[in-house]
Structure formats: structure tokens, C-alpha cells
Amino acid sequence: xxxxxxxxGITLRRAVPADAQALADAQIRNxxxxxxxxxxxxxxxxxxxxxxxxxxxxxxATWVLDDGERIVGRVMLTGIVLGPLCSxxxxxxxxxxxxxxxxxxxxxxxxxxxxxDELGLHRLEAGTLTDNVASQRVLAKCGFVRYGLAxxxxxxxxxWRDHVLFQRILHDDPxxxxxx
Numbered sequence: 660x661x662x663x664x665x666x667x668g669i670t671l672r673r674a675v676p677a678d679a680q681a682l683a684d685a686q687i688r689n690x691x692x693x694x695x696x697x698x699x700x701x702x703x704x705x706x707x708x709x710x711x712x713x714x715x716x717x718x719x720a721t722w723v724l725d726d727g728e729r730i731v732g733r734v735m736l737t738g739i740v741l742g743p744l745c746s747x748x749x750x751x752x753x754x755x756x757x758x759x760x761x762x763x764x765x766x767x768x769x770x771x772x773x774x775x776d777e778l779g780l781h782r783l784e785a786g787t788l789t790d791n792v793a794s795q796r797v798l799a800k801c802g803f804v805r806y807g808l809a810x811x812x813x814x815x816x817x818x819w820r821d822h823v824l825f826q827r828i829l830h831d832d833p834x835x836x837x838x839x
Contacts, residue, residue: 665724665765669731669757674721678730679710682723685730685754686710692755696788698815720778722770724753724762731757734766736774736783745781745834747774767801775829782829786812786822795823803827 662670674682686693687705703709714721718739724732732753739747749770753762774780785803787794795805803825811819833839 662725663769665762665769666760668726669760669762670725670727671722671734671766671769672725674714674723674733676711676714678723679707679714681730682710682714682733683707685733689752689755693752695816696791696794697752698813720747722766724757724766726757732762732766734763734770736770736778739778739780741779741834742836743834745779747778747780747783749783749785763797764800767797771801771827771829779835780829781831781834782826784824784826786824788815789821789823795825798825798827801827 662672665671683705686700690705713719713735718737720736720739722734723730724734732751734749734751736747736749749767751763751766771783774783783803785798786809787798789808799805804827805823806826807824809822809824812822813820
């Protein structure tokens with residue numbers, strides 16, 4: 660995937676293993692900012708090796724938001740399943756210094772396009788903490804619809820936290836393996 664301009668000066672591009680150290684640096688730089696919404700991460704997570712593993716793991720795809728000097732965000736599809744489900748979970752974060760600039764909605768729109776047109780996915784899902792109203796607004800703005808609540812879904816900030824679940828249906832065509 661070529662670089663896609665998300666906003667002036669910010670591009671979205673597929674992450675490659677050579678991005679691992681820059682991703683680790685971005686995670687370190689944003690550790691305090693993300694602590695309230697992300698699971699606990701041990702020290703090994705903040706290394707190039709761990710980030711390389713995340714970039715290259717099967718059934719996932721990672722993109723980075725890049726300002727030309729450093730990585731300022733990440734969007735990741737995990738649990739990519741084809742066949743009759745054709746679905747993935749999407750997670751994202753943006754650098755504390757880049758919040759409120761419309762980066763995540765623009766990136767999610769591009770990821771939805773890629774998921775539909777290039778990956779053949781039917782559906783994307785996302786979950787947010789019940790009190791993460793900003794992320795819920797982003798998802799709604801991007802066409803995600805709330806469809807449920809997952810009690811005690813993830814262990815965050817020392818406790819099992821409930822999450823609001825969202826989905827976006829990308830198309831209603833049959834899966835690629837089924838004749839039309």
C-alpha cells in the first residue's frame with residue numbers, strides 16, 4: 660500500500676518490520692497517555708522485538724500514522740477471519756500531541772476501504788471502555804454502530820473493565836469463495 664495522505668503532513672501506510680523501533684519509541688512516548696485505555700504491558704512490549712512480532716503476526720495487519728519524522732499513531736486489524744465470517748477487530752491510538760486533529764476518523768475510513776476492497780472483509784468491530792466517549796464518537800462518525808456491551812471484557816488499569824461493542828458492515832456481497 661502506498662502512503663495515503665490523511666491530513667496535511669500526516670500519512671497512513673502499512674507498517675513494516677523496519678518500523679519496529681519507531682513504533683516502540685512511539686509506545687514509550689505515549690505510555691502515560693494510553694495507560695487509562697490499554698491493558699497492562701510489561702517492559703518487553705516496549706521493544707523493537709515485540710513490535711516486530713506485532714507487525715508480522717498472522718491474521719493481523721498494522722498501519723502507522725507518520726508525520727514524516729516519527730510515528731504518531733497506529734491502526735491495527737486483529738483476528739482477521741475470512742470464509743463465512745469475513746471480519747476483523749480494529750484497534751487504534753494516536754499520539755497525545757495529535758489528538759483532536761481528525762487523524763483517527765480519516766485513518767479508519769481508509770482502513771474500512773482497504774478492508775472491503777483489498778481484504779474482502781464484510782465487517783469490522785471495535786470495543787471501547789464505557790467511559791471512553793471520545794472513542795465512541797469517533798466510531799459513530801465513521802459509521803460504526805453500537806451493538807452490545809461486553810461485561811468485564813479486558814483487564815485495564817488494575818480491573819476487569821466493561822466495553823461497548825461497535826461494528827461497521829462494509830458490504831453485503833457473499834464471501835469470495837461463494838458463487839454470486
